[in-house]
Amino acid sequence: xxxxxxxxxxxxxxxxxxxxxxxxxxxxxxxxxxxxxxxxxxxxxxxxxxxxxxxxxxxxxxxxxxxxxxxxxxxxxxxxxxxxxxxxxxxxxxxxxxxxxxxxxxxxxxxxxxxxxxxxxxxxxxxxxxxxxxxxxxxxxxxxxxxxxxxxxxxxxxxxxxxxxxxxxxxxxxxxxxxxxxxxxxxxxxxxxxxxxxxxxxxxxxxxxxxxxxxxxxxxxxxxxxxxxxxxxxxxxxxxxxxxxxxxxxxxxxxxxxxxxxxxxxxxxxxxxxxxxxxxxxxxxxxxxxxxxxxxxxxxxxxxxxxxxxxxxxxxxxxxxxxxxxxxxxxxxxxxxxxxxxxxxxxxxxxxxxxxxxxxxxxxxxxxxxxxxxxxxxxxxxxxxxxxxxxxxxxxxxxxxxxxxxxxxxxxxxxxxxx
Amino acid sequence: xxxxxxxxxxxxxxxxxxxxxxxxxxxxxxxxxxxxxxxxxxxxxxxxxxxxxxxxxxxxxxxxxxxxxxxxxxxxxxxxxxxxxxxxxxxxxxxxxxxxxxxxxxxxxxxxxxxxxxxxxxxxxxxxxxxxxxxxxxxxxxxxxxxxxxxxxxxxxxxxxxxxxxxxxxxxxxxxxxxxxxxxxxxxxxxxxxxxxxxxxxxxxxxxxxxxxxxxxxxxxxxxxxxxxxxxxxxxxxxxxxxxxxxxxxxxxxxxxxxxxxxxxxxxxxxxxxxxxxxxxxxxxxxxxxxxxxxxxxxxxxxxxxx
Ligand code: SF4
Ligand code: SF4
Numbered sequence: 001x002x003x004x005x006x007x008x009x010x011x012x013x014x015x016x017x018x019x020x021x022x023x024x025x026x027x028x029x030x031x032x033x034x035x036x037x038x039x040x041x042x043x044x045x046x047x048x049x050x051x052x053x054x055x056x057x058x059x060x061x062x063x064x065x066x067x068x069x070x071x072x073x074x075x076x077x078x079x080x081x082x083x084x085x086x087x088x089x090x091x092x093x094x095x096x097x098x099x100x101x102x103x104x105x106x107x108x109x110x111x112x113x114x115x116x117x118x119x120x121x122x123x124x125x126x127x128x129x130x131x132x133x134x135x136x137x138x139x140x141x142x143x144x145x146x147x148x149x150x151x152x153x154x155x156x157x158x159x160x161x162x163x164x165x166x167x168x169x170x171x172x173x174x175x176x177x178x179x180x181x182x183x184x185x186x187x188x189x190x191x192x193x194x195x196x197x198x199x200x201x202x203x204x205x206x207x208x209x210x211x212x213x214x215x216x217x218x219x220x221x222x223x224x225x226x227x228x229x230x231x232x233x234x235x236x237x238x239x240x241x242x243x244x245x246x247x248x249x250x251x252x253x254x255x256x257x258x259x260x261x262x263x264x265x266x267x268x269x270x271x272x273x274x275x276x277x278x279x280x281x282x283x284x285x286x287x288x289x290x291x292x293x294x295x296x297x298x299x300x301x302x303x304x305x306x307x308x309x310x311x312x313x314x315x316x317x318x319x320x321x322x323x324x325x326x327x328x329x330x331x332x333x334x335x336x337x338x339x340x341x342x343x344x345x346x347x348x349x350x351x352x353x354x355x356x357x358x359x360x361x362x363x364x365x366x367x368x369x370x371x372x373x374x375x376x377x378x379x380x381x382x383x384x385x386x387x388x389x390x391x392x393x394x395x396x397x398x399x400x401x402x403x404x405x406x407x408x409x410x411x412x413x414x415x416x417x418x419x
Numbered sequence: 420x421x422x423x424x425x426x427x428x429x430x431x432x433x434x435x436x437x438x439x440x441x442x443x444x445x446x447x448x449x450x451x452x453x454x455x456x457x458x459x460x461x462x463x464x465x466x467x468x469x470x471x472x473x474x475x476x477x478x479x480x481x482x483x484x485x486x487x488x489x490x491x492x493x494x495x496x497x498x499x500x501x502x503x504x505x506x507x508x509x510x511x512x513x514x515x516x517x518x519x520x521x522x523x524x525x526x527x528x529x530x531x532x533x534x535x536x537x538x539x540x541x542x543x544x545x546x547x548x549x550x551x552x553x554x555x556x557x558x559x560x561x562x563x564x565x566x567x568x569x570x571x572x573x574x575x576x577x578x579x580x581x582x583x584x585x586x587x588x589x590x591x592x593x594x595x596x597x598x599x600x601x602x603x604x605x606x607x608x609x610x611x612x613x614x615x616x617x618x619x620x621x622x623x624x625x626x627x628x629x630x631x632x633x634x635x636x637x638x639x640x641x642x643x644x645x646x647x648x649x650x651x652x653x654x655x656x657x658x659x660x661x662x663x664x665x666x667x668x669x670x671x672x673x674x675x676x677x678x679x680x681x682x683x684x685x686x687x688x689x690x691x692x693x694x695x696x697x698x699x700x701x702x703x704x705x706x707x708x709x710x711x712x713x714x715x716x717x718x719x720x721x722x723x724x725x726x
């Protein structure tokens with residue numbers, strides 16, 4: 001055995017304490033062998049194998065990769081569907097910090113983590129999908145297509161990733177015990193939240209605006225000059241519903257990582273989020289109806305695509321009423337199920353817009369390997385989420401900082417509290 | 420394919436463009452002030468005999484892969500081919516149709532070289548670009564393969580090399596930009612034995628097209644495809660058969676494509692300026708309110724957080 005000086009040993013102890021949650025490596029490894037982990041591991045393994053194929057043989061190895069449907073599931077779901085869910089970070093940040101709705105504070109850190117991971121993995125999907133991923137930063141430094149909506153999306157998603165990473169810094173520093181850094185990170189919160197609002201409103205709507213360039217290719221029932229607005233308005237209930245569902249899942253699976261305060265507040269919060277979702281969804285439904293009237297495309301309603309549109313639209317139309325019903329009855333389970341349906345409906349809308357109703361006159365196919373890679377990457381995302389929640393104070397308050405949460409004027413006390 | 424020198428030239432102008440900021444780009448979106456002397460091509464479908472010599476010349480001029488069957492093979496007409504897809508590696512193809520009398524009509528397909536191209540307004544790195552000479556060109560040095568150009572093109576033209584892992588290219592006709600820059604006519608126009616393809620200044624080609632239509636009104640239909648389509652294209656067609664019967668996209672409208680996103684893009688600056696003020700204001704208001712409320716609930720166990 002090699003003998004390290006004491007300070008190195010201490011350092012190693014500190015690292016393994018952080019990484020293995022105070023367990024020895026052996027114990028930790030043993031704990032990892034659960035059926036869930038084994039299945040997840042297999043999925044990830046197969047997905048990574050396909051990814052190697054993708055990076056050595058080109059996109060054709062794992063995607064249908066046609067010029068009729070240049071974008072498949074990676075962007076259709078990984079970017080266009082994941083990003084509206086990830087609005088959760090900015091929506092909750094706005095609610096708590098800007099509108100002062102303290103009621104939602106217990107879920108705020110979780111919301112920011114979900115938002116951050118969502119955006120981070122949207123970028124991962126972009127890296128998988130674009131032809132020369134090593135040039136991902138080109139729109140930032142090499143060549144500026146300022147007339148392109150995608151240029152805007154690229155910049156905003158990049159900046160917003162940075163903003164969310166910084167927003168996530170306080171719990172990360174709490175976990176690592178870096179008190180001074182945490183204090184600094186806290187001080188810039190408000191600026192971060194406001195820049196988050198700016199970036200989010202723009203890129204959420206920009207994702208819709210990208211399809212403004214495809215009249216004639218996107219089915220008339222989906223193509224409308226309202227696309228940016230529709231994408232923006234619908235991203236808010238998407239994020240809220242996402243949070244409702246994930247909160248429920250944490251209540252079941254990550255109970256031991258949460259404090260009682262978090263667990264107790266969830267029901268009330270879910271009802272509040274459900275109420276907000278109902279209001280925004282009804283706005284969305286009205287806007288959507290108005291856009292169809294505006295474009296005057298009723299004649300398409302009685303076609304196969306029209307029926308499909310009807311399915312999507314009906315789902316959207318019942319959601320606000322389901323939420324309203326659940327909230328009125330104070331039936332949390334009902335609200336949670338409605339939230340699950342909302343998540344599905346938003347995904348359906350984004351997949352319809354980007355894949356199914358896109359180039360609707362041409363045939364398209366999706367290659368199954370694409371689905372496997374998608375699921376594998378999402379599994380990695382889930383595992384990272386769990387890894388973080390297991391370690392950092394996300395669903396709970398860190399013991400050292402509880403007082404901040406309870407103090408009425410914590411804003412000033414943070415600054416005066418030395419480290 | 421473009422030469423190295425062309426890349427450098429474009430690279431230089433890109434650099435210059437980024438130094439002067441987006442002023443030039445913004446004005447380009449407002450109203451089209453293209454080079455009035457820009458080049459175009461005119462395809463006269465009444466003249467085309469389907470000999471495919473343009474395909475052969477294009478293949479050679481652009482060093483494209485050898486086709487599966489020879490350029491004399493007529494069996495290819497049995498299906499409607501697209502340029503540059505997995506099995507047809509070409510920048511242009513000729514497809515066969517029949518008019519109402521059963522007489523064959525041939526249509527050459529390739530990039531339309533739009534005046535205000537959808538592909539260029541989609542590209543986040545200005546890899547796709549309308550050159551001042553007229554061809555819509557592509558810069559391999561900056562393209563990162565997002566394929567938004569392919570999504571945006573209303574004529575279904577650009578194609579991607581999905582089976583290329585390390586240097587995948589966007590492929591389409593570049594109107595022989597490398598030849599034009601040296602003052603040589605594009606290969607297809609040069610090769611056509613019946614002058615069905617004419618190269619020249621777009622403004623003059625439009626006059627030529629209408630002269631032909633007006634002098635033989637029975638032979639032609641009354642439409643120059645590309646004069647106004649998608650805001651005007653560099654490649655123009657005249658025909659004796661309605662274009663809709665030859666698979667020409669008839670739903671592209673006459674609005675230049677950059678117009679569709681212009682309103683959205685012009686909103687961006689406004690949001691960037693007004694949002695901080697708006698939400699900062701709301702923050703100050705709600706902050707104040709929260710403080711008042713807090714005074715009343717301090718003692719209760721209710722969570723009050725203000726970080
Ligand atoms: S036809 Fe398509 S690829 Fe060619 S210039 Fe127009 S938009 Fe671009
Ligand atoms: S694939 Fe290349 S040329 Fe096409 S839009 Fe993307 S970066 Fe531009």
